[in-house]
Amino acid sequence: MTARQLSAEREQWVVEQAMAGADPDSVLKPLRAEGWDEQAAIDAVQAAVSDFIERNAQQTGLPRPVRVPVPAEPNGATLLDAGDRQVQVLASLMLPRVLVLGGLLADDECDALIELARARLRRSTTVDPESGGDQVHADRTSRGTCFTRGQNALCARIEARIARLLDWPLDHGEGLQILNYGPGAEYRPHHDYFDPAEPGSQVHLARGGQRVASVVMYLNTPKRGGATTFPDVHFEVAAVKGNAVFFSYDRAHPMTRTLHAGAPVIEGEKWIATKWLREGRHD
Numbered sequence: 001m002t003a004r005q006l007s008a009e010r011e012q013w014v015v016e017q018a019m020a021g022a023d024p025d026s027v028l029k030p031l032r033a034e035g036w037d038e039q040a041a042i043d044a045v046q047a048a049v050s051d052f053i054e055r056n057a058q059q060t061g062l063p064r065p066v067r068v069p070v071p072a073e074p075n076g077a078t079l080l081d082a083g084d085r086q087v088q089v090l091a092s093l094m095l096p097r098v099l100v101l102g103g104l105l106a107d108d109e110c111d112a113l114i115e116l117a118r119a120r121l122r123r124s125t126t127v128d129p130e131s132g133g134d135q136v137h138a139d140r141t142s143r144g145t146c147f148t149r150g151q152n153a154l155c156a157r158i159e160a161r162i163a164r165l166l167d168w169p170l171d172h173g174e175g176l177q178i179l180n181y182g183p184g185a186e187y188r189p190h191h192d193y194f195d196p197a198e199p200g201s202q203v204h205l206a207r208g209g210q211r212v213a214s215v216v217m218y219l220n221t222p223k224r225g226g227a228t229t230f231p232d233v234h235f236e237v238a239a240v241k242g243n244a245v246f247f248s249y250d251r252a253h254p255m256t257r258t259l260h261a262g263a264p265v266i267e268g269e270k271w272i273a274t275k276w277l278r279e280g281r282h283d
């Protein structure tokens, strides 16, 4: 059965009502008076509004939304199955989509990752917007190193765990990046997606498409400072060894509110492992 459609005139009226913040009943009432079945009227109004949003998004140059990992539903399970571990949902936010996860890594896994990374640390870089190459930048004062996917047994185990937790193919992810922040070091507010408008993004997008989600895993507990902050929504996640913060972004746009930062470490040091998930296969 094809869904009943609104007349062009009626459709425009529905959109105007929605934009003016009219309550749904007052929009449905005239349709019911014209003989519309209740559910058909609801479907037609929803279709009119989402068509309008999509057309408007295209006209204003918004990137189209893409599929992202969805590890948990609102008010859903408290423990998530990650194959070899159960992971706790400690907090959840819808916009930006953020999940604070407890116990993603065991303490000895955190210690071992730090030891594997320690000898390889170099000053962290950011993506040069022009060339797509690495550049040392004052916005990022940590030291770090990247492992390739499956570079060692521990990386492979953690990658498999994340793939299972997020229900996202293993090969749609980058290798783990390990960062070490000393006192005063930070990562100033940024988005993790590649800005499609920057020429340097193209080389990254050609390898697996956009980043669609990040998992920042805390490998130690700094004495003070070093939270992951989301300045658009004044939300911060404390760095606690073994815990992690997951966030997803369905398009490369600030409307995802996924602007985030590694706040300065005030006392002690901070170690993290970051996993970025891609739209497609990342080789």
Ligand SMILES: O=C(O)CCC(=O)C(=O)O
Binding pocket: 187, 192, 216, 226, 227, 228, 229, 260, 261, 262, 263, 272, 274
């Ligand atoms: O240090 C943090 O808490 C955030 C790290 C981060 O944003 C990143 O690795 O992209």
Ligand SMILES: [Fe+2]
Binding pocket: 190, 191, 192, 214, 260
């Ligand atoms: Fe980031």
